[in-house]
Amino acid sequence: MKGTHAARRTTGTFLPAAKRLLGLLRPSGGRMVLAVAATCGFAALNVAAPKLLGDATDVVVDGFMHGTFDAGKLAMLLGVVSLMYVGTSVFNWVQGALTAQAVQRLVFGLRAAVEDKLHRLPSAHFHEQARGDVLSRATNDVDNISQALNQLLTQLIMSVLMLCGSLAMMLWISPLLAAIALVSVPVSTLITVFMARQSQTYFSAQWASTGELNAHVEEFITGHEVIKAFGQQDTAAAIFGRGNDRLARASARAQFVSGAVQPLMVFVANLNYVAVAVVGALQVAAGVMTIGGIQAFIQFSRLFTQPMGQIGGMLTLMQSCAASAERVFALLDEPEVPREDGVPVRQDSLRGRIDFEDVTFAYTPGVPAASGLSFSVLPGQTVAIVGHTGAGKTTVVNLLMRFYELDSGRITIDGTDISTVPVDSLRSNFAVVMQDVWLFSGTVRENIEYGSPGADDDRILAAAEASHVDHFVRSLPAGYGTVLGDDGDSLSQGQRQLITIARARLADRSVLILDEATSSVDTRTEMQIKLAMNRLRHGKTSFIIAHRLSTVRDADLILVMDHGRIVEQGTHSSLLSVDGHYRHLYEAQFRGVDRELGAIRRHRGRHAAGRQRYRESGL
Amino acid sequence: MPRFLNATSGEVRLGGADVRTLPAGRLRERISVVPQHSYLFSGTVASNLRMGAPEATEDELWQALQLAQAGDFVRGLQDGLHAAVAQGGAGLSGGQRQRLCIARAMLRAADLYIFDDSFSALDYATEAAVREAMAPALEAATVIMVAERIPTIMGADRILVLEDGRLVAQGTHAELLESSSTYREIAESQLALDEQP
The missing domain is CATH 3.40.50.300 (P-loop containing nucleotide triphosphate hydrolases)
Structure with missing residues (x-):
């Protein structure tokens, strides 16, 4: 179908669109800074708590093994940890609220920009582009960005901070174990990048298919009477069905490929866990680490690998969002009728030559x-x-x-x-x-x-x-x-x-x-x-x-x-x-009518004459 | 008649059978319509014409175009029959769209042809040529033409004059000029609009 501008991507990077989109967040800079700060607080508390829990465990273990059970210390530690977790909830909520506000402002701005753009596009654009596809960019794609961005910003920042925080704690407890844990990072990254390239093509295809399908629907609804008159409902349904199929297949492929990332990352994380557990146990046996230390470390490594999995899982969302962002930006970048400052010709002064x-x-x-x-x-x-x-x-x-x-x-x-x-x-x-x-x-x-x-x-x-x-x-x-x-x-x-x-x-x-x-x-x-x-x-x-x-x-x-x-x-x-031309046109166009209407005139004349005779005859 | 709407009361019969008893699909197969608003779909000239007759050969398409006096302008298009048509037929003039819709309708061999004010965008000369060209093809069928211009329907076997949804007169052109004041009024106002100097 003509003019749906399917974006053909050969490389898998969505970075340009992503960067531009994030750039649009700048007006909400203040809010975002606060959100990040709240997330830091969240992360810090989340990261510190396991350490204290580790200490608490040590107290219990000491009591068990050496008989010096310090109940008071235990109670204090547990109390502080509880407070910490309450704090994390508060920070979480604050962060969520601020991010949501920032995202909605961004989307609001985007919608306004698109609407404004539509007025400045040359008429030629609407002749070439299917109306339904343009509509889809203004509605479906913007909505997609809104939903995706909200989720992304909330989780992404949190994941990154958790990652850094837990890494720091892990290094502090045991550099050796931390090194083992870190092996998983390059492996995960490679998987992520590879999958990203594969699925980006499918995401672009998915949103282009959405636009195309939208255009079909719009056309069929507008011309539905003609379709019914010619009994073409089945053909129209078949066209829709094919478009629907294409959309379904593109979406499925995209989801499948990027959805494979998270399980893979989790797998890598689990291998990591096994390695840490084994090495850690050996360390404890050798007396280099305490049980509590191991327990804390394992908790941290979980806190480390979990965000990695989440980031991988968010890949789907990031690519989908970027694909839509690309389509919206393509529309916004269309050459428009230039807004010139010329000599304004005011109405009163116009004589009309x-x-x-x-x-x-x-x-x-x-x-x-x-x-x-x-x-x-x-x-x-x-x-x-x-x-x-x-x-x-x-x-x-x-x-x-x-x-x-x-x-x-x-x-x-x-x-x-x-x-x-x-x-x-x-x-x-x-x-x-x-x-x-x-x-x-x-x-x-x-x-x-x-x-x-x-x-x-x-x-x-x-x-x-x-x-x-x-x-x-x-x-x-x-x-x-x-x-x-x-x-x-x-x-x-x-x-x-x-x-x-x-x-x-x-x-x-x-x-x-x-x-x-x-x-x-x-x-x-x-x-x-x-x-x-x-x-x-x-x-x-x-x-x-x-x-x-x-x-x-x-x-x-x-x-x-x-x-x-x-x-x-x-x-x-x-x-x-x-x-010349005019005379022929006149004769063809107007004379023809004259002849026929002349017949009416003559007939009317006869009719009038007939009526006259009728009257005169006195009947 | 094509049952886009159903009568509130009374009957519409086609071939003796009440149209409401006929399956809509079958009913519409026997009817070919040129609707009031000429609407074309995105695709090619050929794909639009084939809406009425998916099996039509290119020769048949050209024949229909010729009937509708559209052959010349389609030949003048860069890709002829395969020239692209934008949504709604944008880029074509009103008259060209109408002629394509007429050709589309003519491709279907129907028992009943309905022309719902299908010549409005054509000048008188073209309209007369189209009607003349279509006449042999329409001979065997029943034709219902809705028109505003008297010359369009002057030669009809029967003219129905409607006012406010009511049938106020019917007959041939000559009969109506004598018997119906409404018809005369319409004819005269058309005259008045196009007075000879």
Whole structure:
């Protein structure tokens, strides 16, 4: 499936993504420092306690072997140890709370960054990337990072500190035994690194498959009616099934490989234990160490190997987290529409003179959508754009609004090159009513208000009335408070378009861009739309993608498009006088209708005559 | 009719049988629909066309495209039939999408063809050409066309005029002009929108 950007990794290192992710923790630096301090406290107490327990054991053993049982000392030692363990609980809790806060702040920042990024991505990005995959990065991957990071930070710090602490204690008790224990370290490390490389590929595949599956689901749900109509449910289910399989296999492999790490580490730890126990016993027999010392040492070696196993176990989590982080960072690193500081063209000063100078542009390189386009529009004029479907009529609009950058040539408004104007400022001068009506799931009022956020009710009502919206909205059960579904289900297509006209009217911009293709509209509503559009256009420069003869006839300038080129320009009469593209278009497009409607007219005439005769006959 | 919705009361019958008694899958096999919102899936032109007929050969695909007056623009695409289609058909104009949806529907040999306002994005000339090209293929089948423009349905055997969910008139174009004020109103308002100078 096109455009899901499966990350292909040849090396197993996840370090770059991990480092970047950890770097994002910096704002919570203070909290993290405290968390680490709490963990130190935890570790210190946890590490000291066994030593004291060792001493306590010695007291008991002394009492047993030499008969000098010091109950008081024993009690004291045990009491202190109890306090220590209470302390560790407190430190544990503090550490957990602080880490959780830091992680949530990080994830919050990440989500905000992703949302912000989506607004700055060029339109081309959404054409290439499957929507579902982009969504997956913003949701699934961020969630994964959140959960994984929380667990990781808590356990990782603790494990590392415990490791160091127990090692220190072990060295203090017996350097020889410590050396034996240390043998296990390089062995474990080698295992870890090896497994990490293997499973990283699988983790990346897992999260890429998730994105892909998400994209499939999104598409099937949007087009479900078509799928049902053609009885393609089984095929769709099969595609989903295959995607699901891929995901399952990738996940299983990833989990299996990285899940094998912990058992291996535990195995190594157990071998270690055996070695220590044997050597230790020999030492005691030789009188070099006390029993208590051995007991403490064994406890420490457990405290040493346990974190090692845990770190190995956390490998799964680290890699999964890194794989998701990579996907999110890939999205954040996408080239965006540059935020330039140019000359802001304020609305009031705009008179609305527009010039296209030798503009050339292609959506995909090699397939020009506009070639050498040049024309001038004076303020207040109406430009009609005509041509067959796919001739490039929307291209002119896309370029004017800078949804795409030109390949060559330039476009100016009031003499200012639009590429020097900040995009937001540029677009604030246009009001658009397009063929694909877009209304969001809010109330009717909110949808109209979208044209000028914060407008008061009077202005909204005035815009609605002028656009023939008020009448039918009042007949709705909740009036202006009626919530529109994603497809505006409660309204007809024509009514939805009228609302977009009301929205454009409220926005009150100097330049209008209208697409007259009122698809799926009954003729009475189409009348209303035509009137509303005419009213809207009054006094403004308008670009109209024209479908009606009357519009074209009255336009100040007609641009005839064919295969992305302007082939002719002029007024209706000037173009008709030439036997060119326009004339053919006119004859094919409008004459055909005229002929048929002429038949209606003639018939109506006959009908009227018939009625007249009927009346006259006095029946 | 394809039972996307079930009637609250009354009956919808296809071939004498109440559609609710027919298994949905079988029912829809006999119906070919061009829905109101032309939706294409990510894949290729060929994969989208084959939705209606998975076994269709490339020749058959080209035939259908020709009927829908879409042959030229598909030939003009870089990979022709195997040109990539993005989700929802983005990158294609409204008219091109509609024509592909029409071709998709035409590939299926059905008893009943439903065109739900399928020509709205096409200019009159193209629309007329499409209807003319489809006529022989549709001869044996029943065709239901939902339309806004009178010229689209003028030649129909029977025209149903609906208002507020009710059937207010039916008949041929000529009959309706005489008998139905609603129909006349619609015809006249369309006239008014496209007045000759």
